[in-house]
Amino acid sequence: MTMLLLTNSWLEWGGTALVAVLVFVETGFLLGLVVPGGETLLFTAGLLCGVDQLKIPIALLVPLLIVSAVLGDLTGFWLGQKLGNRLEHQPNTFIFKRRYWEKAKNYYRQHPHRTLLVGRFLPIIRTFNPLLAASSGMPLSRFLGLTGVGCVAYISTLVLAGYWLGQLFPELGQYVEYIFMGIVALVIGTLLLKAYQERNQPDA
Template sequence: MDTTSLIEWGGFLLIVALVFIETGMLVGLVVPGGETLVFTAGLLVSTGSLRVSIAVLLASLVLAGIAGDTSGYFIGQRFGTRLFHKQDTWYFKKKYLHLAADYFEKHRKASLVFGKFLPIIRPFSPVIAGTTNLGFPSFAALTVVASILYMCTFGLTGYFLGSQFPVIREYLGWILPISIMVALVPVIRQIRKNSRKE
């Protein structure tokens, strides 16, 4: 089942749930890509396939994103260093946790905002924040800004493209894989850079 079919089948509540669990339950590497999901949701609102207003969609996704990040923060605070000793599973890869930790160490607070736009960094960034001495008020403020920017960027892009070019919905089979590949470019560069260092 592709992203479009998944959204149309499960509807609004499924989208909100997937946005939450991407960062809230550390399964961001196995659920549909967040940016693809939000973009497609905005697109489907514009074509009437998803029967909510764009304002309700964005507000709900922002709240779900904040809730997911907050859950990830408390997971990091509670389990912290134990996660770095956890064995790899089908959904949890320790190397991605280390990648997020390196990114956070390099960019500190900015990583919570910019890391939101990086598919592999996004699920683990709140967790790393929870393992450090970053206070919750600072984390909460940053995650609110990050969620608003992220949801509005992809949701409104999908909505306005769908409004201006209704025919675009027929080409989602091409658009979605390309958007995923573009989103992965910065992550691939970071992985290659780390491999060279090792």
């Protein structure tokens, strides 16, 4: 019971800030390649808002997360300008994988504008989008317009879908601690798996 009360209290007052930070760092610092579940995170945020576990109106939650996503993309764009072509020679690290970079780069070359609009729904593409746009020489104004539309569509769709489910089934609020622990287990499990693969297959 104590654990449940702590979880609920933390979600009520700190959950919104945590979600906003995670949305920002996903593309701002490439952490989307390490920490999984961007879509799951947004859907869950909407769900928790729908069952009144996040103490913020949905009309404020959606714009807040859109701003966080756009700021993350702008940070990634700035990093792309600073790094320039150095990413072409960047070796594999725990965060950066060349196969991911090549996959995203090939997709971006084929559909540069479409990638910024719909690439938000594609995990690897989403993370590398700002870097690719910057390294390709795309003007900041064009990037901001395209990524802004993509962020609005991506955030609104997932958050509102979760919110709708929470409103439709308010009894889901009884299981909020299990939802929270499931997300924690997903993140920790994936990080451990990636660390294991990095240690045993450094050239993969």
